[in-house]
Amino acid sequence: xxDVDVIVVGGGPAGSCAAITAARAGLDVVxxxxxxxxGSKNMYGGVVYPRILDGLIPNWWEEAPVQRWVTRxxxxxxxxxQALTVDFRSQAWGAPPYNGATAYRPDWDHWLAGxxxxxxxxxITSTVVTGLLRxxxxxxxxxxxDRPDGDLTAKVVIACDGVNSFLAKEAGLYExxxxxxxTLGVKETLALPKEVIDERFAVRDNHGVDIExxxxxxxxxxxxxxxxxxxxxxxxxxxxxxxxxxxxxRPEEIxxxxxxxxxxxxxxxxxxxxxxSAHVIPEAGLTMMPKMIADGLLVxxxxxxxxxxxxxxxxxxxFAMASGxxxxxxxxxxxxxxxxxxxxxxxxxxxxxDTFVLKDHRRLKRAPELVLSDRVQHLYxxxxxxxxxxxxxxxxxxxxxxxxxxLAQERKRAGVRRRDxxxxxxxxxxxxx
Amino acid sequence: MSSPIIxxxxxxxxxxxxxxxxxxxxxxxxxRAALELALQQAKELGGTVTAVTVGPPATETVLRDAVAAGAxxxxxxxxxxxxLSSDVxxxxxxxxxxxxxxxxxxxxxxxxxxxxxxFLAAALGAQQALGVIDVQFAAPGPAARxxxxxxxxxxxxxxxxxxxxxxxxxxxxxxxxxxxxxLRVATSASIDVVPLxxxxxxxxxxxxxxxxxxxxxxxxxxxxxxxxxxxxxxxxATAARGETVTLAPPDAAARIVAALRxxxxxxx
Numbered sequence: 161x162x163d164v165d166v167i168v169v170g171g172g173p174a175g176s177c178a179a180i181t182a183a184r185a186g187l188d189v190v191x192x193x194x195x196x197x198x199g200s201k202n203m204y205g206g207v208v209y210p211r212i213l214d215g216l217i218p219n220w221w222e223e224a225p226v227q228r229w230v231t232r233x234x235x236x237x238x239x240x241x242q243a244l245t246v247d248f249r250s251q252a253w254g255a256p257p258y259n260g261a262t263a264y265r266p267d268w269d270h271w272l273a274g275x276x277x278x279x280x281x282x283x284i285t286s287t288v289v290t291g292l293l294r295x296x297x298x299x300x301x302x303x304x305x306d307r308p309d310g311d312l313t314a315k316v317v318i319a320c321d322g323v324n325s326f327l328a329k330e331a332g333l334y335e336x337x338x339x340x341x342x343t344l345g346v347k348e349t350l351a352l353p354k355e356v357i358d359e360r361f362a363v364r365d366n367h368g369v370d371i372e373x374x375x376x377x378x379x380x381x382x383x384x385x386x387x388x389x390x391x392x393x394x395x396x397x398x399x400x401x402x403x404x405x406x407x408x409x410r411p412e413e414i415x416x417x418x419x420x421x422x423x424x425x426x427x428x429x430x431x432x433x434x435x436x437s438a439h440v441i442p443e444a445g446l447t448m449m450p451k452m453i454a455d456g457l458l459v460x461x462x463x464x465x466x467x468x469x470x471x472x473x474x475x476x477x478x479f480a481m482a483s484g485x486x487x488x489x490x491x492x493x494x495x496x497x498x499x500x501x502x503x504x505x506x507x508x509x510x511x512x513x514d515t516f517v518l519k520d521h522r523r524l525k526r527a528p529e530l531v532l533s534d535r536v537q538h539l540y541x542x543x544x545x546x547x548x549x550x551x552x553x554x555x556x557x558x559x560x561x562x563x564x565x566x567l568a569q570e571r572k573r574a575g576v577r578r579r580d581x582x583x584x585x586x587x588x589x590x591x592x593x
Numbered sequence: 594m595s596s597p598i599i600x601x602x603x604x605x606x607x608x609x610x611x612x613x614x615x616x617x618x619x620x621x622x623x624x625r626a627a628l629e630l631a632l633q634q635a636k637e638l639g640g641t642v643t644a645v646t647v648g649p650p651a652t653e654t655v656l657r658d659a660v661a662a663g664a665x666x667x668x669x670x671x672x673x674x675x676x677l678s679s680d681v682x683x684x685x686x687x688x689x690x691x692x693x694x695x696x697x698x699x700x701x702x703x704x705x706x707x708x709x710x711x712f713l714a715a716a717l718g719a720q721q722a723l724g725v726i727d728v729q730f731a732a733p734g735p736a737a738r739x740x741x742x743x744x745x746x747x748x749x750x751x752x753x754x755x756x757x758x759x760x761x762x763x764x765x766x767x768x769x770x771x772x773x774x775x776l777r778v779a780t781s782a783s784i785d786v787v788p789l790x791x792x793x794x795x796x797x798x799x800x801x802x803x804x805x806x807x808x809x810x811x812x813x814x815x816x817x818x819x820x821x822x823x824x825x826x827x828x829x830a831t832a833a834r835g836e837t838v839t840l841a842p843p844d845a846a847a848r849i850v851a852a853l854r855x856x857x858x859x860x861x
Contacts, residue, residue, distance in 0.1 A: 190777070197616045270616060284776055309772035 164188045166491050167303050167314040168281070169289045169327060171198030171273050172265075173477050174461025174484035175320035179276035180216060181488030182318075187495055189281040190312065191273065192305065194288045199269030203437030205347040205387060205394030207260040207370050208268065209478040214257070216485060217275060221258050225267035227389035228368025229253060230260040232361070235472060236423065238375035238384075242545040243423035245371075254367045262368050262387045262394070268477075289321065292330050292457070299455035299501070300331060315500050316491040318458045320484055323442050325450075325463030333450040333459060339401045341444035343382060343469070343532075346411040347396030348419075350431025354391050360427050361388050372474060374541055376421055378414040380404050381537045385474075386427065393431055395419065398441060398469075400532050411438060441476075443469040443532070446518075446525045455501045458508050460487040468520055470527035470591065471536075479517055486511035527591040535580060543574035597640035597693035597755070601631035602685055602713070603659060605652035606703040620655045621705075622763030623698025629766040630728055630759075631696040632663045634737070637730045640693065641665040647672050647684045653784050661771035661779035668785045678705075682712030684789045689717060693755040694737075699724055699762045710760035720757040728765060 166182045168175045171193030179191040195201040207230055213220040231254040237244040253259040277283050293302035293311060302313035319327035323342075328334055352360075361369045373384030382399040397414050404411065419428050442448060442465035449466070452459045460466070461480035468475040490508035494500055512518045530536060550566045571581065603624045608617035620628070628644065635642045644659035646652045647670040656667035670684035689695050695717070700707035707723075714721035727740035731752070739759060741749040753759065771779070815823075840848060853859050 200616070266616075282777060282780060284773070284780075287773065287776070305773055307770060307773040307776065309774045312773060 162302065162313040162315050164190050164282075164312065164314045165495050166190070166316050166318060166488075167192065167312055168318045168320060168484075168488075169303060170320035170322060170461070170463070171195070171283065171285070172202070172269055172320060172322060172461060172480060173272060174463070174466075174480035174487075175318070176269065176272035176276045177216065177481045177484035178318045178320060178458075178460060178488035178491070179281040179484075180272075180279045181485050182491050183276060183279035183281040183488075185489070185492030185496075187492055189276075189279075190314070191276055191281045191283045192287050192289055192303070192312075193273070193283065193285045196286050197266075197270055198273035198283070198285075199264075199266035202265035202269060203345075203347060203435075203439045204265040204477075205349065205396060206262070206385065206474065206476070207387060208263050209260045209475055210481070211257065211259075212478050212482045212485070216481075219256075221256055223271070224261070224263070225271050226261040226263050226366070228262050228363070228366050229258050230262065230370045231367040232363060232369040234369065234371040236371055236373045236384075237541045237544060238373055238421060238423060239542050239545045241422070242549060243421070244545050244548050245423075254365075260370065262370070262389050264389070272481075289327065292317065292327055295456075297455070300457040303327075314456075315495050316456055316458065316505070318460060318484070318487045318491060319463050320459075320461045320480070320487075321463050323440050323462040323465075323467075325459060327457075328450050328459045328463050331454050331457050331459075333452070333454060333457075335450070338448070339405075341442065341448040341465075342401045343398045343441045343443045344401055344404060344411060344438060345396060345398045345441045346415060346438045347394055347436070348415055348433055349389075349435035350393045350395060350428055351391060351434050352393060352431050356430075357388050357391070357393065363388070366390065372472070373418070374471075374537070376418045376424070377537075378409055378417050379538070380407055380409050380414060381532045381534065383471075383531075384418050386424065392434060393428060395424075395428055398443075400443075401440075412436065441469065442467050443528050445469065445528050446521045447528070449521070452512070453502045453505050453508055456505075458487040458491060458505055460484045466517060466521075468524065469531070470524040471531040472592070473520075473524070482515065482517050483512060486515070486517070524591050526587050530584060530587050530591065533584070535576065535584060539574045539576050540584075543570045543576060546570045546573070597635075597638050598691065599631045599635050599638070599640050599642050600685070600689045600692045600695040601628040601642055601644045601659060601664065602695065602697040602709070603628065603644055603646045603655045604698070604701045604703075604705070605646060605648055605655045606701045606705075609702055612703075615651065618651075618654075620658065621698050621700075621702040623700060623761060624655075625698075625768035626761050626763050626766040627696040627698050627759075628659055628662060628664070629768045630761060631694070632769065633766070634694060634696075634730060635665075638693070643668060643688065643692070645670065645685050645688050647676065647681045647789075648674050656784055657779045657782060658771070660782045661776045662769055663771075663775070666785065667782065668787060670789055671786050672789045678708040679712045680789070680791070682709050682716050683791065685709070685713055686716035687790045688787060689713070692717075695719065695756075695758040697758065697760040699760045707760065710758050714758035717756065717758065719755075720753060721759075722751050722753050722757060723760045725759055725761045726765060728759070728761065 165187035166189045168179045168191045183189040232249045234247045288306040289303045291304045295301050300317050368388040371386040376384045380399045381403045384397045387394040452464045460483040466479040466483050493507045494504040547570050603620045611617040631642045642664045643666040644664040645668045668688050697710040722739045724742045725739045726742045729738040736754045
């Protein structure tokens with residue numbers, strides 16, 4: 161006899177969605193959060209794509225704590241003195257059912273956890289899960305917390321304890337972890353009046369902008385981002401850990417460099433620094449994913465490395481919400497069937513495999529490595545920017561050169577070999593095509 | 594003889610850093626210390642602890658925390674969020690009648706006046722020991738030895754016997770960490786809700802910036818000339834001109850004494 165049916169560890173998007181589905185299935189669910197409230201420990205600054213919530217919270221957009229609906233999506237390529245931007249705008253993204261939104265995760269997570277409580281899950285805050293309880297067979301039977309009298313038993317534990325999941329590691333689900341699979345996300349939140357943000361980013365009302373940046377990271381492999389909230393901007397960089405360490409670069413100086421770039425400085429000028437934070441991101445996709453199922457245990461969200469970092473697609477919260485949802489469903493299925501072994505919980509893997517959660521990761525398996533490679537990071541941006549500069553430069557009385565000639569010259573000048581270009585192009589085509 | 598009832602008074606306050614976000618709200622450190630002392634004393638005396646708060650339903654979170662920590666009963670006196678201290682005390686007094694001890698925080702994080710404990714002691718006709726910075730429970734017996742902070746860095750040690758109202762500073766005790774089981778039970782624990790004895794008078798909204806209360810400063814002693822020297826810091830101004838000399842230690846000491854005398858510091 162266990163204390164409860166399901167323990168969900170972590171009150172982030174994965175944990176709350178797991179708790180919602182399990183509780184709605186009639187299970188006795190406890191959701192344990194280490195912070196004083198869900199989201200309180202978060203440093204997220206990004207775009208949430210909540211379409212997966214359609215089935216879980218109908219018309220979620222009417223109540224979700226959104227900052228701005230993203231109606232402009234820009235991809236910016238930076239060299240020290242150049243910037244090339246591909247800018248897309250769709251007014252359709254500013255109306256139901258919407259596409260993506262910027263949000264403060266303390267608000268978002270708090271909101272989602274509220275739905276978990278409404279579904280009947282019991283939320284326990286300010287409590288750190290310090291380990292797993294195991295049966296002699298090795299099956300997970302509960303968790304140990306840092307509170308007195310802190311053991312709690314359950315039929316199924318769902319670990320949504322975020323990147324670098326101690327529970328998944330304790331259960332032996334990560335075969336190995338390698339620093340090269342992680343990036344360091346560093347973010348500043350800058351306050352500006354809403355009218356100033358609207359004017360600088362050419363948006364109105366609660367419409368916002370998502371700018372993803374290649375380059376501008378001070379020579380460290382990674383990327384930058386700039387998102388508009390209602391009255392703040394989230395600007396930051398995502399840096400490959402191994403390169404950051406090797407170059408002995410300081411992330412705050414890299415952000416400062418990005419903010420000084422001629423293409424970025426006018427956007428962030430006079431912003432008052434409200435917050436500086438950093439967090440590790442699991443960026444290697446399928447390459448680093450652990451086993452997600454053990455006897456009595458499921459792993460979801462960042463804890464399962466379900467974060468998609470594929471250059472033009474940077475998504476995490478939607479994968480977390482979906483995996484949490486499917487984990488909750490699978491747990492309910494196993495409890496009903498009375499089979500709490502990995503076999504009984506296999507419905508989780510099936511759900512992940514049949515949906516975008518693993519389909520996208522399989523398809524984009526090689527994208528993270530490509531995006532963070534030295535050529536994509538350092539050679540191609542300079543080459544492309546130079547091509548653009550020569551395309552638009554008027555060198556009269558010289559006649560305009562042909563694009564093919566410019567490409568060939570700039571490829572040679574950048575030191576890019578044809579076969580590397582072909583190989584990267586093929587990987588890119590296979591991934592994104 | 595029935596077991597003594599010990600009251601812990603708790604106020605639900607916004608966090609000073611996030612005054613508009615209820616997620617950060619909770620009991621002040623001083624109130625948490627009061628609850629811990631109530632729990633310790635209840636164990637000493639074999640009594641029961643009743644946690645009391647005054648306010649709307651949202652304030653019940655502090656009561657649930659108290660139940661999780663070990664309070665036997667939780668009572669919310671139904672009232673508005675902001676009330677006059679005397680009305681708050683009257684509301685608590687309705688619950689605390691007959692209690693052997695009442696423990697309160699010295700003052701709350703939301704710039705409270707710290708006057709509720711005094712009003713409460715008056716309403717209950719109980720002894721009071723306010724601004725307490727140390728508590729020792731005497732064993733055996735129902736007394737507590739408390740140390741009060743007085744002006745000018747002085748201390749007062751009192752042996753207090755109930756019924757008494759004691760207000761403590763936050764550093765006196767750390768509230769124990771609630772057990773997981775107790776925490777789970779507390780989320781669904783029943784809270785007794787009682788009405789205010791008399792209609793509460795709401796506090797007027799404070800719109801001006803916070804200003805600390807004026808402090809009474811004694812006039813400096815001495816002649817007008819001396820007061821002038823004090824106010825204008827004349828000695829320091831003279832000293833600021835200074836000089837650098839290299840002397841043997843006895844000569845250096847003599848030079849310093851001479852300089853101090855010259856600036857008027859050593860005049861008898």
